[in-house]
């Protein structure tokens with residue numbers, strides 16, 4: 001196989017400090033720590049110099065992560081990422097705390113207003129959490145997390161005698177032939193089972209480390225610690241419980257009705273886990289390009305973005321022309337789809353495991369939305385205020401999925417567009433159920449330290465039955481009980497609920513866009529362009545909506561979905 005070119009080679013000259021040289025990095029930090037900050041100008045200069053280091057830090061984290069996930073079999077790439085996490089990031093963490101202290105103790109810095117108020121709030125929050133012993137723990141968490149990514153990336157399935165990646169099975173999992181689906185499902189699960197026990201072992205270690213971190217920092221539970229770490233200043237655990245209850249009360253009944261309709265239309269006596277994604281009208285899975293040849297996907301989505309907005313199209317061209325799209329599933333690639341930004345290069349890249357399905361177009365739109373969010377907010381200063389908190393992070397991306405659907409006819413024919421739209425709306429329903437279930441599970445995980453692997457699997461099975469009452473899991477309990485083993489639960493604690501919060505934001509942008517596209521885009525850009533320089537409720541207001549995911553938001557959403565999905 002030809003060696004993949006490193007897309008970052010041409011940007012290396014933009015680096016101005018040796019971020020991966022341990023000794024020099026320490027010197028740079030020491031100089032900054034010794035800087036005099038007794039005038040306004042000096043404080044501003046201090047912040048600007050600090051931003052340069054922070055940007056290099058984030059850039060190296062992104063670069064090493066992206067390269068490693070595109071080729072988990074490469075020792076060189078793995079070593080670079082490990083070096084960043086095990087050597088560079090801990091140095092940065094330790095100095096950041098000292099720099100925060102210096103900044104917060106400066107009487108001049110105290111008087112700066114506007115975005116500096118948010119900056120001080122965030123720095124105080126960081127200092128409340130800081131604990132030197134946790135630097136070592138974080139190193140171990142990062143190491144274990146890499147082991148998981150590598151295990152998942154190397155996982156292959158044996159499909160009818162041929163070794164294939166797990167995403168390669170997706171079209172078969174939606175096949176019209178029930179027997180093919182069943183075999184694909186069992187093949188997929190068989191592969192997952194080969195790493196399930198090892199994953200449980202690693203997860204147990206991760207749980208212990210996370211709980212220890214919270215304890216070290218003086219918190220009674222990891223949940224409280226993590227909420228603070230995620231800077232959830234405007235809501236707390238009680239809002240999550242209200243959300244779970246609202247989903248059960250309003251969304252689940254619709255999902256159940258839809259499942260019954262599915263079962264009746266397919267004329268089955270029971271719905272098995274492999275019957276949930278097949279098209280009930282007997283159509284083949286919606287494939288929109290040939291696997292491995294994504295040029296038509298890129299060209300088609302380019303047309304969609306161009307029809308939406310010229311400025312956004314400019315950003316799209318920049319990513320495409322710099323070869324920062326790695327979209328195809330292949331051996332030795334980490335699972336999932338994501339984007340990262342490179343603040344030194346002022347670029348973003350997108351990673352996916354596409355196989356040619358319509359959902360791959362939505363993933364691309366989603367990740368492009370994150371990229372647009374970055375480009376629109378990249379002039380926010382000071383730099384740390386470009387780093388979104390999680391409720392805001394998914395706003396630009398999920399909105400772009402819906403806006404993109406409105407212009408999808410630039411790429412696909414009418415029938416395909418309508419099908420994609422219906423499937424996306426059905427996914428909205430699934431998304432609320434999945435996030436509520438996953439979030440409830442995570443609250444249980446961290447409220448019950450010391451639980452066994454078996455208890456964890458049983459809890460997930462119990463929740464799966466509660467949230468999927470119409471599905472017949474008989475004979476597949478073993479498979480279902482390990483299906484919690486995916487990156488959000490394993491490696492990104494408590495991030496799932498943010499998809500539900502942001503979906504509500506995205507639906508409101510979509511409504512606005514449908515009535516008046518210019519107004520929709522205006523609000524999209526307004527919300528994106530402030531990045532994280534305001535409070536979350538203020539940012540939601542700029543997007544034209546309110547931060548609310550309680551019963552008063554879920555009840556009308558359920559009504560709306562009932563109408564749109566004709567249930």
Ligand SMILES: [Zn+2]
Pocket residue numbers: 366370393394397
């Ligand atoms: Zn996202």
